[in-house]
Amino acid sequence: MNLGILDTVSLAATLVFALPIALLGIERLIAGQTLLGGAFLSIGVLMVVLREWVTTPEDVPASAAKKVVGTVAKTDDDEEE
Structure with missing residues (x-):
């Protein structure tokens, strides 16, 4: 699972809210x-889990940009194969 900077920050923000609830549940x-x-x-x-699986309207432009960049610019690893 490759996370970019924004994905990592978003996951950290989700964990800030989810961990206290889960710890209360364990208690x-x-x-x-x-x-x-x-x-x-x-x-x-x-x-x-839902943060990872559910696509929000904010995710649509990001995923479209990743597909465009992936088809236009190839890395050295892609050229070797």
């Missing part, structure tokens, strides 16, 4: 509240 699981702990843990995990 609740340890305390014996399995339903509440499982729900919080699931929400925290889903925040990160």
Whole structure:
């Protein structure tokens, strides 16, 4: 999984919000509240997973630009194959 600078910053921002929720879920699981702990843990995990899988309107121009750059400019590795 190659992440660019913007993707890395976006993932870090998502983790800032998802980690406290997941940690609360783990704390609740340890305390014996399995339903509440499982729900919080699931929400925290889903925040990160959905960020990777769901395409937002902001992602469309970026993916189009990556395809155009990939077809126009070839790297040295692409020319050798």
